[in-house]
Amino acid sequence: MKLISKAYELMDNKLIRAGVLAAIFLIVASFPLYFNNHYINIMLIAMFYMLLALGLNVIVGYTGLCDLGYAAKFAIGAYTTGILVNVFEWSFWLTLPVSIAVSIVIAVIIGAPTLKLRSDYLAIVTLGFAEIVRITARNLSITGAASGLHGITRPELFGFRLTSFTHWFYVYLVLIVIFIIISFRIRHSRFGRALAFIREDEDAAQAMGVNTVLYKLYAYILGAVLGGITGSFYAVQMTSISPNSFDFTQSVNVLLAVILGGMGKIPGVIIGAAFFAIFPEIFRDIPFVGDMRMLFFGLLLVVVMINRPQGLWPDRLRANDKLPDKI
Amino acid sequence: MSLMQVTDLTMRFSGIVAVENLSFDVQEGSITSLIGPNGAGKTSVFNCMTGFYKPTSGDIRFRDESLIGLKPYKITHKGIIRTFQNVRLFKNMTVLENVMSGAHSVSKQSVMGALLRHPAARREEKDILEYATYALEYVGIADKKNELAKNLSYGDQRRTEWARALTAKPRLLLLDEPAAGLNREEKNQLSMLIRDIRDDLGITVFLIEHDMDLVMHVSEHVIVVNFGTKIAQGTPQEVQSDSKVIEAYLGSQEDEDAAL
Numbered sequence: 001m002k003l004i005s006k007a008y009e010l011m012d013n014k015l016i017r018a019g020v021l022a023a024i025f026l027i028v029a030s031f032p033l034y035f036n037n038h039y040i041n042i043m044l045i046a047m048f049y050m051l052l053a054l055g056l057n058v059i060v061g062y063t064g065l066c067d068l069g070y071a072a073k074f075a076i077g078a079y080t081t082g083i084l085v086n087v088f089e090w091s092f093w094l095t096l097p098v099s100i101a102v103s104i105v106i107a108v109i110i111g112a113p114t115l116k117l118r119s120d121y122l123a124i125v126t127l128g129f130a131e132i133v134r135i136t137a138r139n140l141s142i143t144g145a146a147s148g149l150h151g152i153t154r155p156e157l158f159g160f161r162l163t164s165f166t167h168w169f170y171v172y173l174v175l176i177v178i179f180i181i182i183s184f185r186i187r188h189s190r191f192g193r194a195l196a197f198i199r200e201d202e203d204a205a206q207a208m209g210v211n212t213v214l215y216k217l218y219a220y221i222l223g224a225v226l227g228g229i230t231g232s233f234y235a236v237q238m239t240s241i242s243p244n245s246f247d248f249t250q251s252v253n254v255l256l257a258v259i260l261g262g263m264g265k266i267p268g269v270i271i272g273a274a275f276f277a278i279f280p281e282i283f284r285d286i287p288f289v290g291d292m293r294m295l296f297f298g299l300l301l302v303v304v305m306i307n308r309p310q311g312l313w314p315d316r317l318r319a320n321d322k323l324p325d326k327i
Numbered sequence: 328m329s330l331m332q333v334t335d336l337t338m339r340f341s342g343i344v345a346v347e348n349l350s351f352d353v354q355e356g357s358i359t360s361l362i363g364p365n366g367a368g369k370t371s372v373f374n375c376m377t378g379f380y381k382p383t384s385g386d387i388r389f390r391d392e393s394l395i396g397l398k399p400y401k402i403t404h405k406g407i408i409r410t411f412q413n414v415r416l417f418k419n420m421t422v423l424e425n426v427m428s429g430a431h432s433v434s435k436q437s438v439m440g441a442l443l444r445h446p447a448a449r450r451e452e453k454d455i456l457e458y459a460t461y462a463l464e465y466v467g468i469a470d471k472k473n474e475l476a477k478n479l480s481y482g483d484q485r486r487t488e489w490a491r492a493l494t495a496k497p498r499l500l501l502l503d504e505p506a507a508g509l510n511r512e513e514k515n516q517l518s519m520l521i522r523d524i525r526d527d528l529g530i531t532v533f534l535i536e537h538d539m540d541l542v543m544h545v546s547e548h549v550i551v552v553n554f555g556t557k558i559a560q561g562t563p564q565e566v567q568s569d570s571k572v573i574e575a576y577l578g579s580q581e582d583e584d585a586a587l
Contacts, residue, residue: 201416201417
């Protein structure tokens with residue numbers, strides 16, 4: 001417990017923080033040097049979940065809204081990019097702004113009417129909307145119906161085609177850094193504080209002058225845009241997408257990653273996502289247990305949630321904090 | 328000059344009349360109190376003034392502008408800020424962050440300011456921090472700024488709420504039973520603070536209160552309500568000697584007889 005306080009204190013120093021973050025970045029960036037493709041592939045899955053979890057964290061962790069259909073947000077980005085690249089032969093990079101624009105429009109269409117209501121309604125509407133997106137994608141010919149889109153051209157960067165696992169590792173790494181900076185800047189701003197006020201006490205936030213409906217909508221749009229961008233990259237990395245990639249389980253997975261790691265805490269969310277992607281993979285190779293890995297994974301989730309409802313990442317301890325009876 | 332005028336305010340909840348034809352003025356630069364026994368409709372008046380309730384009829388004007396139909400956050404932007412009867416802090420945030428929330432209505436950076444952190448956004452952030460720190464010092468809890476609000480003692484939670492309200496640099500400060508749950512020492516500090524807020528910062532104060540000591544000590548103008556209607560108004564001395572007020576607070580002779 002002392003150690004955690006000490007660590008938080010050290011991280012308050014800007015120089016130390018910059019040093020620690022740079023060290024972590026360099027260590028992670030060197031992974032492709034000593035891991036083979038099998039592991040890099042698992043890392044890509046983990047990084048993909050990290051991106052989604054960071055996006056959903058803005059909605060769930062920062063603002064306290066419940067979104068049960070986050071899969072729809074990255075489906076929209078993925079299909080926008082997939083269709084523009086495959087059917088209209090656009091360059092991938094040009095599809096990104098379109099993907100962002102479509103995400104914003106859709107978020108406003110869903111958010112504007114529902115965010116006026118209590119946040120429970122948003123959960124239901126997002127759940128329904130995610131199903132609508134998936135079923136629509138399965139039935140339209142432009143989205144490739146049930147089999148989805150295939151052979152999406154991989155993008156070029158400075159005349160260099162992104163093909164190998166290692167290339168994508170670095171693309172995702174850069175994206176994660178950008179998403180972390182965005183999350184951090186939101187959290188430590190007037191805008192991000194207003195979101196936290198809404199999460200803590202909506203009436204009091206309103207009494208302090210926060211236009212709660214508008215700010216919830218902003219948060220929802222931001223989450224949708226981050227999800228859309230992730231979806232766009234996912235489409236060209238995988239080169240094929242199908243409605244099954246965006247089913248309800250995906251939404252639940254991302255939500256669980258956020259809750260497991262610790263809502264609203266950037267390192268927590270990242271660790272939650274990594275845990276989510278890597279844990280089942282570790283178990284896969286163990287005989288007997290491997291077949292029941294999801295069962296063990298479920299049990300572990302229950303145990304973690306009972307013991308640490310605030311998530312895996314530790315909170316900063318304050319002088320007046322009442323310590324739990326047992327540590 | 329009157330800062331706020333309440334005219335013929337009526338508030339009904341499905342048949343129950345909480346406030347009926349209530350009219351009063353709040354003079355600019357004054358300390359005005361609204362008092363009355365439990366269930367007299369004080370908090371309903373308050374909630375109408377801050378936009379949390381939409382009155383059934385009547386008008387509430389602030390600086391000659393009607394507030395009827397405005398959302399609470401819009402009313403806050405006009406320079407009216409409230410505190411809550413049962414302290415409503417953002418519990419899992421630090422005291423400093425809580426107090427910074429007051430500055431929301433007097434600052435304007437939004438999503439782009441947060442993402443780009445351009446010079447205007449940085450400057451505003453610095454101003455918010457400075458003024459919040461000043462407000463914390465003003466109410467005397469600057470040393471607790473990094474604590475979580477939920478870990479504070481009750482008295483300090485109240486202080487945090489006052490600091491939060493001051494950070495909004497309001498024209499009119501509405502206090503909902505500010506003395507509730509405070510000890511004698513803290514009540515004395517509160518009445519000094521209320522005077523300082525008016526004298527130094529030029530903020531008009533309107534309070535709802537149960538605690539007679541505080542009301543009589545601090546206010547210049549008192550409005551007494553019972554069963555949603557005004558039964559008396561004037562200086563503390565005037566209302567204290569008003570027979571209707573004594574009756575409302577102590578019960579009339581007939582009631583006593585009936586009870587016996």
